[in-house]
Amino acid sequence: MTEYPSIAAVDLGSNSFHLLVAREVDGSFQVLHKEKQRVNLAAGLNADMTLSVAAMERALAVLKQFAATLQNFPHSHVQVVATYTLRNCKNIQQFLVKAKACFPFKINVISGQEEARLIYQGVANYEHSDGNRLVIDIGGGSTELIIGEHFTHKLLTSRNMGCVNISKQFFANGRLSEKRFIKAQIRAEQLLEPITASYKKMGWQRCYGTSGTIKALHAIAVQFGYNTLTYEVLIKIKALILESKSCDTLLIEGLSEERKSSIAGGLAVLLAVFAQLNIHELHYCDHALRDGLLHEISQNDEFDIRTRTIQTLSEHYNVDTQHSASICHTLKQFYQQLSANWSLKKLDLQLLCWAAQLHEVGLVINSSGLHRHSAYIVSNSQLPGFTQEQQQVLSYLIRFYRKKIKMSELKLCSAIEMVKFSRLLSLFRLAVLLNAKRQDTLIPEVKLSSYADTLLVEFNSGWLKEHTLMAADLAQEQHHLKKLNISLSYT
Numbered sequence: 273m274t275e276y277p278s279i280a281a282v283d284l285g286s287n288s289f290h291l292l293v294a295r296e297v298d299g300s301f302q303v304l305h306k307e308k309q310r311v312n313l314a315a316g317l318n319a320d321m322t323l324s325v326a327a328m329e330r331a332l333a334v335l336k337q338f339a340a341t342l343q344n345f346p347h348s349h350v351q352v353v354a355t356y357t358l359r360n361c362k363n364i365q366q367f368l369v370k371a372k373a374c375f376p377f378k379i380n381v382i383s384g385q386e387e388a389r390l391i392y393q394g395v396a397n398y399e400h401s402d403g404n405r406l407v408i409d410i411g412g413g414s415t416e417l418i419i420g421e422h423f424t425h426k427l428l429t430s431r432n433m434g435c436v437n438i439s440k441q442f443f444a445n446g447r448l449s450e451k452r453f454i455k456a457q458i459r460a461e462q463l464l465e466p467i468t469a470s471y472k473k474m475g476w477q478r479c480y481g482t483s484g485t486i487k488a489l490h491a492i493a494v495q496f497g498y499n500t501l502t503y504e505v506l507i508k509i510k511a512l513i514l515e516s517k518s519c520d521t522l523l524i525e526g527l528s529e530e531r532k533s534s535i536a537g538g539l540a541v542l543l544a545v546f547a548q549l550n551i552h553e554l555h556y557c558d559h560a561l562r563d564g565l566l567h568e569i570s571q572n573d574e575f576d577i578r579t580r581t582i583q584t585l586s587e588h589y590n591v592d593t594q595h596s597a598s599i600c601h602t603l604k605q606f607y608q609q610l611s612a613n614w615s616l617k618k619l620d621l622q623l624l625c626w627a628a629q630l631h632e633v634g635l636v637i638n639s640s641g642l643h644r645h646s647a648y649i650v651s652n653s654q655l656p657g658f659t660q661e662q663q664q665v666l667s668y669l670i671r672f673y674r675k676k677i678k679m680s681e682l683k684l685c686s687a688i689e690m691v692k693f694s695r696l697l698s699l700f701r702l703a704v705l706l707n708a709k710r711q712d713t714l715i716p717e718v719k720l721s722s723y724a725d726t727l728l729v730e731f732n733s734g735w736l737k738e739h740t741l742m743a744a745d746l747a748q749e750q751h752h753l754k755k756l757n758i759s760l761s762y763t
Contacts, residue, residue: 276297276302277295278293278294278304278345278349279293279295279296279350279569279570280292280351281565281566282350282352282353283561283565284331284353284354284358285311285313285355285357285412286313286356286411286412286437287310287312287313287411287435288308288309288311288412288484289308289309289311289338290307290562291305291307291308291341292305292562293305294566296570301566307337307338309334311327311330312327312330312436313330313357313358314356314413314437314440315327315436317357317413321360321361321362322363323357323358323362323364323367328366328370332370332375335371335375336374336375339374339375342377347377350377352379352380353380353382353390353659354379354381355382355384355413355561356384356411356412356413356432359381359383359660360413364381380660381661384414384429385428385654386655386659387430388409388416388417388430389418389564390561390564390565390568391407391409391416392418392428392564393423393564393568394560394564394567395480395482395557395560395564396422397423397563397564398563399559400422401478403421403476403477404419404477405419405421405476405478405479405480406418406480407419407481407557408480409482409560410434410481410483410484410538410541411434411435411483412434412435412436412437412534413432413434413436413437415430415545416429416431417471417545419471419475426474427471427474428654431467432463434485435538435541438460441459441537442459446520447517448516448518448519449514453510453536453543456537456541457540457543460540460541460545461544464544464549465548472549479553481501481542481555481557483561484538485531485534485535485539486538486542488526488527488531488535488538489509489539490556491526492509492524492526492527493509495524495525495526496509500553500554500555500556501554501556502552502554503551503552506543509524513535519535519536522535578622578626578657578662580656581655581656582626583629585630585650585653585655586629589633589636591629591630591635592710595632595707595710596631596632598710598712599631600624600625600629602707603699603700604621606699606702607620607621607624609721610722613722614722616696620692620696623665624703626666627666627670627700628700628703630649630670631673631704633646633649633650634646634647634648634649643672643674644671646671648667650663650667650670651663668682668693668697673697673704674704675752677697677753677755694725694756698727698756701749701752702727702749705742705746706718716731716732716739716742717731725758726761727761728761728763729760729761730763
């Protein structure tokens with residue numbers, strides 16, 4: 273009998289938290305269960321981007337409910353992503369610590385570009401058309417715009433404007449007026465202006481809108497007898513909204529109670545998108561971020577988008593692939609010897625090998641300060657498939673793969689993560705050191721063993737006596753690793 277295991281996608285959005293459970297049968301998904309809880313996270317952000325205690329408590333209460341639903345799920349079958357509000361709030365670490373106590377699954381805070389990529393994949397797996405397509409997703413705190421063809425995205429952007437934060441800024445206390453709409457639309461157009469030219473130049477044959485705001489506006493349009501959204505239809509909806517002086521008194525067929533407080537801001541954003549990009553017609557698509565996540569989970573064993581991302585960046589900067597491959601080979605040997613004692617996972621080895629592939633991308637800038645230049649490029653590049661945390665760890669590994677380790681520059685979530693990172697960095701530095709001569713025949717054979725945070729490196733008998741420079745480098749490395757509380761011994 274064929275097994276069809278359930279998988280789950282969790283989207284911690286600025287407006288609502290969503291849980292989607294499905295199983296893949298013969299290449300298509302059967303949705304088994306859905307949960308949606310209104311959280312209003314974005315409304316809990318103050319002027320300096322600190323998330324309020326009340327907003328945190330609302331979020332944690334929902335996470336407890338989700339944890340109950342997912343209690344029998346293997347961690348590998350659940351993907352959790354957090355978007356605009358959690359990636360931008362200053363006290364994110366405080367929230368993640370509290371969340372870990374009631375929700376056992378890892379929360380991946382993703383960039384706006386990664387959010388846009390997943391949204392596009394969600395649409396691409398269900399909408400099939402030739403030529404470029406433009407996908408628009410208006411969330412609570414941000415708006416994603418993507419141009420792509422079939423399953424390949426060509427342009428990705430995430431703008432910091434959503435139905436909640438624009439409503440909060442321009443429709444305070446739910447008050448509605450033409451003047452407020454004009455100001456809100458102008459602000460949204462200002463935020464779109466930097467990307468307008470490149471998007472219009474790329475062009476598209478068909479336009480899709482996804483998620484809550486556009487779903488709500490489409491539902492209203494259907495009540496008017498329209499199946500698609502046009503600028504003229506949006507203006508009619510705006511006029512209908514303006515018949516009320518307050519969001520609280522809105523009575524529009526097709527508009528749910530929970531959407532009343534944010535619909536004005538969302539409409540202003542969509543009007544701005546239509547105006548800036550000269551959109552003629554928008555079709556609603558009922559698939560977005562969570563659907564993209566499901567497809568990522570199902571394809572995880574077959575293909576990891578991160579592998580292609582690293583390869584593309586490596587090729588772009590013309591790195592020495594033979595040298596990075598040699599370092600990866602050494603790291604794999606280290607992993608085999610230490611994975612049990614140091615509780616290393618497959619992803620840890622992947623991160624180390626990805627760091628090896630990118631640690632010299634900074635040569636395009638200058639060989640002096642190479643580690644700093646490479647880390648800067650990795651930290652500030654768009655890396656599809658990577659969470660913000662993974663990208664940060666990758667850049668830290670590259671920043672400190674040689675020379676002094678500056679602890680003040682390492683900003684990791686917890687002491688436990690610091691211990692793991694210290695072990696990974698010590699192995700990466702050692703692998704780079706052993707491959708310094710860039711010749712396979714000169715790479716020494718070593719045996720590694722560990723006890724707690726003590727690392728012992730054993731060379732073949734007499735090898736170090738014949739290679740005094742390596743012995744001197746190792747003595748210096750002993751000193752550097754003390755900063756990580758790693759004790760290095762070698763014989």
